[in-house]
Amino acid sequence: MELGTAVIPVAQRHPLVLASQALTTQAATGNRLTLGIGAGISAMVGRMYGLPVDRPVRRMREYLEVLRPLLRGESVEHRGENLTAMGRVGVPDARPPQVLLAALGPAMLRVAGEVADGAITWMTGPRTLADHIVPTITKAAADAGRPFPRVVAGFTICVTNDEQAARAGFDEQFALAGQVPEYRAMLDREGATSPADLLIAGDEESVIRRLNALRSTGITDLMATPVGDASSQARTTTTLAALLT
Template sequence: MRFGILLDHQYAKGDDLRARTGELVELVQHIRDCGYDSVFGVHHYLSNLATPQPLPVLSRIIEHSGDMQLGTGILILPLGHPVHWAEEVATLDQMSGGRFVLGVGAGYREDEFASFGVDLAKRSSRMFESLEVMKKLWSGEEVHHEGAHFRLDGVRCSVLPYERPHPEIWVGANGPVGIKRAARAGYSWLAPSNVKRNWAVGNLEAFRAELAAHGEDEPGRTYPIQRDLCIADSREEAFALAGEYARRSYGSYVEYGMDYFESMWQDICEKALFFGTPDDIAAKIQDFASAGFDHFVFRVQWLGCPPEVSHRIIERFAKEVMPRFKEVS
């Protein structure tokens, strides 16, 4: 069983990003010292929040991350060119000694796609073709590619990943079609944070069935999921500690047409957040682990949340919950 932290480096406009980056480095050091397995960055352009880009952020924290995996959770792949992404990711994988995890997603925000001149309706096709091109480039061989979105004629990647043949790839998908397509291509599926337990478990079962049907259900594959985490002496105390910050972060999505995060907030609290006592959290993890998930990536930062709250959650989980699973892994 592995546990990671999603670095929610999204801040109010006008915030002191240099100071926030320093806090982020300190947080990563704390995550490392508490024995976590991974840290991940987030990605958006033109956001209603100040959102430093994930690849520079991850580059900044490499030297502070020990032997943890570092990755994107997720990178909006259709908004860039696969040559650019291939060389950027390979560079980070070299710098980290093969610890990079490429988590990708198709995106959803119309203003991002319109500003980049990319057709939103073709984002999934563009994402999967990008991954195909990137893997060809990472082979080190001369690449000839003629696809629906990209054309390469006899070129070679100038930087190859440290991890061969390429870094681990996770595909974030929120619908059955995308989830099954990820399985057919042989990638891991990254289950999203804000979905109910039965939805996540049911789609994992469908994903694994699709993997098996296409001969891709190999040993050692990762089955990751994201969740929001707050641990306290009671569920009520957990929500008192971080509930308002979490609601504020989810509320920022309303501007992008996702108003159910406001109208169905209580439902999200009940079904999707890992907020509660150590025993509560351990029971939730065991439930999801029994269904097949084996890498939990927790968000413990939210909009306006003081760093000491995030540090407290990270440390308490490491001391009171993580050992229950690490001892039997």
């Protein structure tokens, strides 16, 4: 079973540190890790840690240019615009994991296609995935002569008989997400007024129908997060398991 992170903010972790952690996890899990990373929400990175949040795309490209060789066990000697890194990480029996990038905007999606192995999304609906996310990253990878990228689409799901209550509860829980500029841009693209508009909710039949419809968007993976009360989450998990089999 694949083990993934979605996602680790990199501003707080030097590439040498993250490479060491990732390869140690690979060795401990029999090389089952997919490493999902991101620039982090600017408001949190700046306010909580006091770290710079300007030029996130340039910073991420440079970070990946250092991280990828380290994950391959290569030595780096890098003195760049934003990073200094000298050394290597060696963990016996650890293979370099795939690296997926949290990417929503066009520039970050191009980095994901050109330098990473794919992208992870959240707060993106089917229309945005089909018309923006998948075409942008796929073109970037093709132009760079790289393989077809993975696109892991994150959705929250609730199998319930009270869809209205589920959406109201979700809106209350994730109200702040709708104010984050990175997510707000995706909601606006989708024509959604709030995060609850992207919640996949309803009875088993309606949820399965909406999940099956996601196949046409071009995504390669679904990252499903059950939400709601304990009963709803149990029903959601059972429904997802049945869909997979």
